[in-house]
Amino acid sequence: MTARYLLTRVGQALLVLACVAVTTFALGRVLPGDLATAVLGQSATPEQIAEFHHKTGADRPAVEQFWSWFTGVLHGDFGTSALTGQRVSDALADRAAPSLLLVLLAEAFALAVAVPLAVWAAYRQGRAADKAANGASFLLLATPQFAVAVLLIYVFAVRLGTLPATGYVPLDEDPAQTFRTLLLPAVTLALGLAAVYYRVLRAGVLDTLRQDYVLAARAQGLTPRQVLVSHTLRPSLLPLVTLVGLNFGFLIGGAVIVEQLFALPGLGTYALGAVQTRDFAVLQGTVLLIAGVYVLVNLAVDLLYGVLDPRIRHAR
Amino acid sequence: MPFDVQTLDPIAPNFASSMDYTAARGVMDPLFDVDAQGALVPQLALGAVASDGNRTFTVQLRDGVKFSDGTDFDAAAVIAHYQEIKDKKTCLGCAPRLVGLVSAITAKDPHTVVFALSAPWAEFPEVGLTGIAGLIPSPTAKKAAGDAFGRNPVGTGAFKLAEIAPGDHVTLVRNETSWLADRTYPDKVVLKVMLDTQTAVQSVQAGTIDVMVSSQPNQAQQAKSAGLQVQLNRGLAPDGIIMNLNRPGLDDVRVRRALSMAIDRQAINKVAYNGDTQPTTAFLAEDDPEQQGIGVPGYDPDKARQLLAEYGKPVRLELNTLQGSNYIAATQLIQQQWKAVGVETTIKVNTAVGIMQDVLQRNYDTSFSPAFMATTTVDALEVAFSSTGRLNLGGYVNKQNDELFGQLGAATDSAAALPIARQILTNVSNDVPSIPVVRKTGMFAASAKVHLPAPDGYRVDAFTLTDLWLTR
Numbered sequence: 001m002t003a004r005y006l007l008t009r010v011g012q013a014l015l016v017l018a019c020v021a022v023t024t025f026a027l028g029r030v031l032p033g034d035l036a037t038a039v040l041g042q043s044a045t046p047e048q049i050a051e052f053h054h055k056t057g058a059d060r061p062a063v064e065q066f067w068s069w070f071t072g073v074l075h076g077d078f079g080t081s082a083l084t085g086q087r088v089s090d091a092l093a094d095r096a097a098p099s100l101l102l103v104l105l106a107e108a109f110a111l112a113v114a115v116p117l118a119v120w121a122a123y124r125q126g127r128a129a130d131k132a133a134n135g136a137s138f139l140l141l142a143t144p145q146f147a148v149a150v151l152l153i154y155v156f157a158v159r160l161g162t163l164p165a166t167g168y169v170p171l172d173e174d175p176a177q178t179f180r181t182l183l184l185p186a187v188t189l190a191l192g193l194a195a196v197y198y199r200v201l202r203a204g205v206l207d208t209l210r211q212d213y214v215l216a217a218r219a220q221g222l223t224p225r226q227v228l229v230s231h232t233l234r235p236s237l238l239p240l241v242t243l244v245g246l247n248f249g250f251l252i253g254g255a256v257i258v259e260q261l262f263a264l265p266g267l268g269t270y271a272l273g274a275v276q277t278r279d280f281a282v283l284q285g286t287v288l289l290i291a292g293v294y295v296l297v298n299l300a301v302d303l304l305y306g307v308l309d310p311r312i313r314h315a316r
Numbered sequence: 317m318p319f320d321v322q323t324l325d326p327i328a329p330n331f332a333s334s335m336d337y338t339a340a341r342g343v344m345d346p347l348f349d350v351d352a353q354g355a356l357v358p359q360l361a362l363g364a365v366a367s368d369g370n371r372t373f374t375v376q377l378r379d380g381v382k383f384s385d386g387t388d389f390d391a392a393a394v395i396a397h398y399q400e401i402k403d404k405k406t407c408l409g410c411a412p413r414l415v416g417l418v419s420a421i422t423a424k425d426p427h428t429v430v431f432a433l434s435a436p437w438a439e440f441p442e443v444g445l446t447g448i449a450g451l452i453p454s455p456t457a458k459k460a461a462g463d464a465f466g467r468n469p470v471g472t473g474a475f476k477l478a479e480i481a482p483g484d485h486v487t488l489v490r491n492e493t494s495w496l497a498d499r500t501y502p503d504k505v506v507l508k509v510m511l512d513t514q515t516a517v518q519s520v521q522a523g524t525i526d527v528m529v530s531s532q533p534n535q536a537q538q539a540k541s542a543g544l545q546v547q548l549n550r551g552l553a554p555d556g557i558i559m560n561l562n563r564p565g566l567d568d569v570r571v572r573r574a575l576s577m578a579i580d581r582q583a584i585n586k587v588a589y590n591g592d593t594q595p596t597t598a599f600l601a602e603d604d605p606e607q608q609g610i611g612v613p614g615y616d617p618d619k620a621r622q623l624l625a626e627y628g629k630p631v632r633l634e635l636n637t638l639q640g641s642n643y644i645a646a647t648q649l650i651q652q653q654w655k656a657v658g659v660e661t662t663i664k665v666n667t668a669v670g671i672m673q674d675v676l677q678r679n680y681d682t683s684f685s686p687a688f689m690a691t692t693t694v695d696a697l698e699v700a701f702s703s704t705g706r707l708n709l710g711g712y713v714n715k716q717n718d719e720l721f722g723q724l725g726a727a728t729d730s731a732a733a734l735p736i737a738r739q740i741l742t743n744v745s746n747d748v749p750s751i752p753v754v755r756k757t758g759m760f761a762a763s764a765k766v767h768l769p770a771p772d773g774y775r776v777d778a779f780t781l782t783d784l785w786l787t788r
Contacts, residue, residue: 166510
């Protein structure tokens with residue numbers, strides 16, 4: 001992997017982020033609705049609305065507003081929510097932690113279930129175990145997330161009383177409690193993810209098992225375990241790695257249902273609230289942060305390709 | 317709490333939700349509370365005496381009370397607060413007359429305030445010195461914090477703000493120097509934002525939270541089945557349908573009356589609310605002397621068809637409603653009931669902000685949603701139904717009512733005001749500018765160890781935190 005390649009990818013990532021910043025800002029201006037309505041309410045006079053626009057800078061030219069916001073972002077200042085008066089950077093810091101931890105846990109659980117199951121099912125293709133795993137994955141794919149969440153809460157919080165039903169404890173307060181509060185939401189997300197990952201990886205492993213070099217490995221007398229782990233799994237992982245990267249970026253801001261059901265103060269709910277109230281400072285900051293995570297994760301995924309398949313690395 | 321927190325400054329324009337109110341009410345005390353019978357209950361004020369034909373009110377304040385920042389609660393604090401309400405004009409929860417009629421606020425002595433009004437207003441103490449307007453902040457803290465007071469509130473209340481995390485929670489801790497300290501039981505209260513009421517009920521069952529609050533009774537049956545204590549709070553105001561009277565069909569009173577007559581409120585209560593609310597045709601509480609015996613036309617589908625036939629043109633309407641709420645089930649029933657008398661409707665499901673924007677821009681036909689003006693007093697009716705009322709969202713005009721509202725303002729006492737108020741309500745009920753459907757109903761659910769407080773006099777989904785305790 002050359003330094004030039006790395007620099008190119010980082011440059012591309014920064015360009016994407018700049019485009020996201022401009023697009024988000026522009027979208028915020030063309031969306032119908034006005035934050036002044038949400039803040040000042042039904043009976044605001046035109047004078048009060050004008051004063052509000054002046055106070056929040058919304059009456060300045062769009063280019064000036066963008067530049068002021070963008071230079072602030074470069075200094076770590078994402079502005080202030082006109083609705084709550086809270087600094088957006090502070091709010092993002094508070095909300096990024098539960099979202100990141102939730103997605104990390106969910107991805108870890110999903111991969112821990114999907115990878116061994118997919119390899120095993122592919123190896124046992126057509127047998128009862130494979131059919132059972134396929135059926136289970138279809139069931140999980142067809143089950144709505146909210147139904148899984150409500151069921152998990154009922155079983156583990158209400159009936160067994162082993163886990164909290166809702167809420168979040170910050171990591172710096174009590175790491176064990178953080179894990180306990182995130183367990184049910186992470187499992188809710190993970191079940192759906194695991195089903196997708198299982199199907200993608202199983203298909204990849206089946207395809208690889210038909211390759212000549214795998215047949216050659218078998219002919220050399222390697223054990224099934226050696227064939228699967230050393231010769232089959234690694235080349236089959238490429239589509240899965242792509243999917244994991246995409247899902248990671250998506251779930252950082254897209255786990256709104258799970259966040260709301262489990263009362264987690266995450267980025268998804270924060271962004272949704274900002275859209276509903278037209279709180280543009282919050283919306284821009286959240287979208288930019290999510291885009292940043294998206295770009296970073298997918299940069300990491302690109303780099304991982306080269307590790308998983310040296311042919312990709314050498315082709316560059 | 318099924319709401320986010322926005323600000324704890326009661327006179328900020330975005331002070332709106334029951335979360336804001338419950339937290340602010342814990343930190344700040346009002347001059348008076350109002351009990352279930354509408355009588356004043358002394359809090360920071362001990363009494364209010366009217367004179368000069370209800371044009372002057374002398375309010376005696378409690379002595380020896382301090383704000384949690386150590387400064388004294390006195391007449392200067394009350395004057396500063398009410399002067400700010402008048403000057404800023406941003407307090408949406410304050411009666412408009414408070415800004416319009418209060419002409420001077422002076423201190424007779426450090427613990428006596430005199431309010432001079434430009435016209436008689438018999439109900440000034442009940443309306444002006446209670447609720448949101450009555451919550452007194454520390455003027456020192458307010459001056460220091462400026463616009464940030466909503467995140468750093470200071471009052472005389474039983475609690476102090478420990479932390480405010482928009483989107484997640486507000487933490488209040490016991491204020492040991494409060495005048496209420498010896499009757500405050502919780503050491504700490506965390507008001508947690510929990511938007512999904514179903515998982516909130518499950519959280520109470522699991523013991524993750526102690527009490528859940530909802531502004532609608534949609535989870536009452538689930539909570540009862542789970543063995544929880546459930547308290548249904550019927551409010552003074554109705555929930556109902558607002559109408560844009562500039563739209564074809566809705567500009568004709570026969571159509572509006574027909575729409576009201578087509579609604580089977582009993583069925584809506586039974587099906588959409590599991591029987592947990594109360595059907596109503598009244599704008600105020602049914603037993604209110606001003607309201608008794610008056611209401612918009614009740615269920616009579618035959619008469620509705622007759623009125624629509626007299627109108628003679630097809631009526632097609634859009635009916636807006638709020639996503640994820642009891643309103644949707646009720647709206648679907650209303651759609652069927654209107655169809656049964658020949659009115660075609662399409663339902664538009666929207667967010668709360670989307671609904672408000674449509675309504676404010678007059679970009680709607682009808683809306684069964686929180687946009688319905690909560691009419692708890694005749695003063696609130698003026699805001700909603702006088703032709704220049706700031707919340708007259710449907711364009712309703714009745715010149716006789718405009719004159720009557722003026723006469724009502726000049727009435728020297730309650731006895732003189734009563735017939736005027738009843739005439740206004742009769743006119744409004746005949747004109748049907750909006751349609752009350754059910755009484756606004758909220759609920760609290762808690763496990764057996766919790767003492768459930770009574771709801772606040774003003775909201776079906778808020779309570780006073782000093783009334784809350786756990787049995788150990």
